[in-house]
Amino acid sequence: MTLSREIDSSGPGAIGAPPGGEVRRKVRYSRLPLCPLLLFAAVASAESLPKEALATVKQVHDASARKDLGALSALMAHEFTWSFGGDASAEQALQDWKSHPARLATLARLTAGPCAVVQRGLIQCPPADTMNYRAGFRQFPQGWRMVYFVAGD
Numbered sequence: 001m002t003l004s005r006e007i008d009s010s011g012p013g014a015i016g017a018p019p020g021g022e023v024r025r026k027v028r029y030s031r032l033p034l035c036p037l038l039l040f041a042a043v044a045s046a047e048s049l050p051k052e053a054l055a056t057v058k059q060v061h062d063a064s065a066r067k068d069l070g071a072l073s074a075l076m077a078h079e080f081t082w083s084f085g086g087d088a089s090a091e092q093a094l095q096d097w098k099s100h101p102a103r104l105a106t107l108a109r110l111t112a113g114p115c116a117v118v119q120r121g122l123i124q125c126p127p128a129d130t131m132n133y134r135a136g137f138r139q140f141p142q143g144w145r146m147v148y149f150v151a152g153d
Contacts, residue, residue, distance in 0.1 A: 049115065053123050053137055056144035060135070061111035064104045069094050077140065081148035093149070106133050107149055122147075 056075060063071035073094055082093035097103050115137075116127030123137040123144075136148040 048117055049123060053144045056137060057111050057115055057125060060146055061108055065108040067101055067104050069098060075146055077145040077147045081150055084152060107135060110135055
């Protein structure tokens with residue numbers, strides 16, 4: 001898709017304008033469609049993120065895209081934050097997601113995008129501090145685990 005717009009650079013002293021005149025030119029912007037897998041590949045090459053963490057993020061992405069709650073369970077910390085008003089419990093989160101499968105689609109979308117270290121030992125997808133959904137990952141002795149998937153503050 002190509003977008004274009006005209007820029008009006010009229011006024012005294014405008015470059016290329018006749019005295020008292022104006023110059024109009026078109027500027028074209030090119031936008032390439034982004035494939036989520038290409039975006040994930042770009043993020044996966046980030047030097048600051050441990051390879052093991054990126055592998056866990058990808059596994060969470062794949063499991064949530066398939067709506068495979070069993071696979072997700074193995075990738076979650078036991079004390080998992082899924083609601084600021086509820087208990088920190090992976091089991092409760094999985095029960096909620098079973099009733100609300102659209103949340104799994106959101107998790108799949110977020111884990112296909114950019115992730116970054118937001119605190120020492122904590123990776124978040126997306127990295128921006130936002131009121132929208134975000135997923136967090138922390139390293140444990142048994143490997144990287146998803147520790148939260150929440151929206152809000």
